[in-house]
Amino acid sequence: MERLQQLVDRASRLRGLSGLDDAELLEFGRLYRRAAAELSHARSHGFDAREIERLNALVGRSYGLLYVSESTGFAGVIRFYRAELPRTLRRHGKLIATSAGVFLLGAFLGVFLTIIRPDILAVVSPQMAEVVEQLAQRHEGGQNWLPQDFRPIAASMIMINNIQVSFFAFSSGIIFGLGTLYVLLFNGFLLGAIAAGITPSAAGLDFWAFVSPHGVIELPAIIISGAAGMLLGWALVDPGEYSRLDALRLAGREAAVIMLGVVSFLAVAGVVEGLFSPAVTPPGLKFAVAALLAAGFWSYLLLPGREQQAPITAAPSP
Secondary structure, eight states: OHHHHHHHHHHHHTTSGGGSOHHHHHHHHHHHHHHHHHHHHHHHTTOOHHHHHHHHHHHHHHHHHHHSOOOOHHHHHHHIIIIIHHHHHHHTHHHHHHHHHHHHHHHHHHHHHHHHOTTHHHHHOHHHHHHHHHHHHHHTTOOOOSOGGGHHHHHHHHHHHHHHHHHHHHHGGGTTTHHHHHHHHHHHHHHHHHHHHHTTSTTHHHHHHHHHHHHHHHHHHHHHHHHHHHHHHHHHHOOTTSOHHHHHHHHHHHHHHHHHHHHHHHHHHHHHHHHTTTSOOOHHHHHHHHHHHHHHHHHHHHSTTGGGOOOOOOOOOO
16 A cells, blocks of 8 residues: 555645546556455454554545545636646656657758758748748848737737647647647748748848747747647557557546647747737847747746655556
8 A cells, every 4th residue: 555655645745636647546546446445354354453543544545635626716727837737748748859859850851951952842832932932021121011000910810820730730649649740740841941941031030030039939839739649649559558548538638738738838929929029129139038938938847846746656657
């Protein structure tokens, strides 16, 4: 019962079972039922009183965790963003790094192919080639290309578009992760090709000054949505000790937490992209704001929730 004691202690520090991941919750349920059965057996056969007392205390604490009412409302929202979301993202850090690697591979291919064949974007996506030309014209000379009155509307449209892209990257993971890999590679390729096409032009500095403030949040959010898609795909490829359906359900719960975070991140990025990024301000100021936003974003991912965690023996996971 040492493992159950570890899980009970950790859940108590985290203020409830919601602090445990899905595999730990399943393990907690199995161990709780076993402990309750052992307590009943010990009482029936007159085992040592100290052993009965120990089991009774452990079962009692477990029962209290199981049947306590969950926090709801504003407190629950605060708890989600303060601890559950950043902990979940850190728990799947390897998948996020893998997703980033696939995206960067696509970006490298986009840059490389554009350098050796400048018309590659027109061949792969004529529509995007036209967009690049428009971007170059738009950002040349620091002109005010987005009217002030239209920016709030643009912000909402940008949010919707980015959320659609991220959910496509996530949902396509159900095809054993192959759809997610394609979305990451293709979007990385487009970014690399656009960067290679615009950077050497007269509009290069103003273009990157425009992209940087929102891009430091938007691109990581899309990469994180790719990690959520990979989580679904890996549950089907290697379900471990679970059936594929059970593994998919467990992965889906984790992925849902991740995607709630992605939507929040993209909402922030959309506001920045619609209201600040198009502003006619010195590029240096935009790069400084981008640096502050990046520092805040990564500090949020890496720091919150650690004060409530303590290392324990790893539980099996799909």
